[in-house]
Amino acid sequence: MNESSYIFDATDENFQQGVIENSYKVPVLVDFWASWCEPCKQLAPILEKLVADLNGQFVLAKVNSETQQSLSQQFQIRSIPTVLIFKNGEVVEQFDGLQTEAFIKALIDKHATTEADTLRNQAFEMIQSGDFENGKKSLLKAEALAPENTIIQIDLAHIEAREKRYDAAKKRLNKLPLTSHENEQVISLLNKIELALATENAPEIEELEKILAETPEESLPRYQLAIQLINQDKYEAGLEHLIFLLLHDRQFQDGAAKKSLLSTFNLLGNEHPLVGQYRRKMFNAMH
DSSP states (O other): OOSSTTEEEOOTTTHIIIIIIGGGTSOEEEEEEOTTOHHHHHHHHHHHHHHHHHTTSSEEEEEETTTOHHHHHHTTOOSSSEEEEEETTEEEEEEESOOOHHHHHHHHHHTOOOHHHHHHHHHHHHHHTTOHHHHHHHHHHHHHHOTTOHHHHHHHHHHHHHTTOHHHHHHHHHTSOGGGGGOHHHHHHHHHHHHHHHTTTOOOHHHHHHHHHHOTTOHHHHHHHHHHHHHTTOHHHHHHHHHHHHHHOTTTTTTHHHHHHHHHHHHHOTTSHHHHHHHHHHHHHHO
């Protein structure tokens, strides 16, 4: 660890906490360097001077690209020095090579923590501790200060979905810039909302299971049961019911089973082991 409390050596083990989690509080500059790199040696004192001058307005994470090759590969570092700037868990800026102090400071200022960011961070801590009411109030104050802040809008949509105000959450998300619609959080939340809306007024799981035990050919209770199981993270059981529907009543509610299968795949992400398995089952059921 370097002398300054705002500079640290980043590794695979501490990257999540030191970079990702810290970036929700202040910008984090991640400097990829190597001992043999002369421009790296020239850049280092510029970055360290900025850390001292700005005193906590950003954190500097230093990645030795020789000993931390997996991080270099993960972020596709092609040359050094390369500096990534993280904010709210994402890379928001990047520069390569030796740059001037004025250039780097302008980038830090561009992504400096605002009053809205501070309120949003306070809201996050409140919500994490279970204080949803005050967390929501803090988020609304943050929104008033920065109505165009995408992260705050996504946070508020999460709150609205939790309150079962699904139409309000969808409307808020659909108002985001088109580029935000590729955001994993937005995609996941929209899929969760669609699945929740599908069973908004459905009976409880126990009642649905009872109905199916008596009349297993009924499509509506099977569909409602499938979605409720998925909403409770019982993905495999829910997907099995959707495959059953696809096999026995493909046209139910204008192909609702297929649509819900695809929504669940999007929710889980392509890396989830169930997605490949049930994509094959869906293909076989349809052909």
